Amino acid sequence: MRVEDNKRQGSFGYWQNQFIHQNMLTIGYTAWNGFLTVGRGMAVCDVSLPVNTPVNWQVDTIPHYLQFITELSVTDYLRRLELEPSAISNLLQIIATYNPTQEIIILLTGDGQIEIDLLQRLAIPPVDCYDQVRQCWAEFQLYNTSQMRRQ
Numbered sequence: 226m227r228v229e230d231n232k233r234q235g236s237f238g239y240w241q242n243q244f245i246h247q248n249m250l251t252i253g254y255t256a257w258n259g260f261l262t263v264g265r266g267m268a269v270c271d272v273s274l275p276v277n278t279p280v281n282w283q284v285d286t287i288p289h290y291l292q293f294i295t296e297l298s299v300t301d302y303l304r305r306l307e308l309e310p311s312a313i314s315n316l317l318q319i320i321a322t323y324n325p326t327q328e329i330i331i332l333l334t335g336d337g338q339i340e341i342d343l344l345q346r347l348a349i350p351p352v353d354c355y356d357q358v359r360q361c362w363a364e365f366q367l368y369n370t371s372q373m374r375r376q
Contacts, residue, residue: 241333241340243282244272244289251291253347253354256329259293260351265320266295269302272335289335296320306339319343326352 245252248270256268273288274280280287294302299320303313316330323330329344329351349357 240272240274240280240336241338241342243280244270244287244333244335245331245342245344247282247287248289248291249347249349250354250358252331253329253349253351254358255291255293256325256331257351257355259295260325261355263293263295265323265325266293267299267316267320267330267332267341268292269294269332270334272333274336294332306334308339316341326350 252268252270259266259268268291270289270291275287296317299317300313303316320330323343327345327347327350329347331342331344333340333342
């Protein structure tokens with residue numbers, strides 16, 4: 226049975242899949258940077274979807290807050306979201322065994338929904354997302370520095 230599309234989803238899928246696709250570089254960057262900094266955990270993203278407004282996922286930028294939650298903080302975070310203890314236990318097992326170089330665990334909240342995904346077989350692994358985002362920052366830094374020198 227096909228789920229009816231709503232205005233936020235557009236056609237061909239849930240908003241979560243569209244959001245992940247649109248923001249894969251920053252999600253991958255956050256996941257790898259978090260792993261490098263504090264170890265295992267998961268990316269968490271609170272998405273502010275527009276109310277009663279269609280989203281064109283090809284061009285619209287959706288406001289969101291993306292962070293990395295450490296493995297030690299996951300239980301408390303998920304309890305605040307009122308997830309069932311069995312779901313928390315299952316997720317902790319996944320966090321303990323996922324491959325952070327090739328996979329991302331992401332929790333998305335938005336539109337009154339919570340979705341947790343283990344992203345696998347990624348077109349761009351987290352390490353490459355991290356490198357690409359860092360390179361973009363370096364390019365902007367070079368641009369800003371050269372602009373300041375001209376003044």
